[in-house]
Amino acid sequence: MDDDRDGKLNLAEFSTYAYDGYKSYAEFEPNGARVGTKLEKFLELDMNRDNFLSEEELIPMIPYLKPGELSYARHYTSYLIHESDDNGDGNLSIDEMLNHEYTFYGTFFQDDEDDDDEFHDEL
Numbered sequence: 001m002d003d004d005r006d007g008k009l010n011l012a013e014f015s016t017y018a019y020d021g022y023k024s025y026a027e028f029e030p031n032g033a034r035v036g037t038k039l040e041k042f043l044e045l046d047m048n049r050d051n052f053l054s055e056e057e058l059i060p061m062i063p064y065l066k067p068g069e070l071s072y073a074r075h076y077t078s079y080l081i082h083e084s085d086d087n088g089d090g091n092l093s094i095d096e097m098l099n100h101e102y103t104f105y106g107t108f109f110q111d112d113e114d115d116d117d118e119f120h121d122e123l
Contacts, residue, residue, distance in 0.1 A: 001013055001014075001016075001017035001018060003016075006052075007054075007055075008052040008053055008054050008055075009052065009053040009058070010051065010052055010053075011038070011039065011042050011051070014038065014041075014042050014053060015038045015042075018058070018061060018064075018065060019038045019041060019042075021064055021065050022035075022041065022061055022064040022065070023035050024075075025063075025064045025067060025075050026064065028074075028075055028078035028079055028082060029074075029078065045057050045058065045060065045061070080092070080103060080104060083100060083103045084096050084097060084099070084100035084103050084104075086099065
């Protein structure tokens with residue numbers, strides 16, 4: 001992410017490499033926190049106000065930049081609820097899940113027309 005190799009991120013580098021990854025996960029967090037703009041997040045992280053983000057200042061971003069399995073599970077669960085919760089109560093009923101079956105199937109199965117699942121004769 002550090003294009004100029006100075007050991008820290010400026011606003012342009014943060015905007016190009018870090019913010020979108022952060023935003024894609026933060027938007028679906030259960031607490032519904034406001035994500036904010038690139039500049040707002042940059043200024044929030046820039047604790048010493050030097051207009052650069054050091055490694056230490058980027059520590060709160062690690063779960064968003066290098067998410068683990070639990071983060072993926074939370075992200076996709078929030079996504080599924082967001083897409084399928086017709087009455088907006090934050091929970092999914094069996095009817096909502098059945099009414100949005102392709103949202104669930106599409107998360108796990110991809111229609112790959114180039115993938116040939118036919119019998120392959122190896123001999």
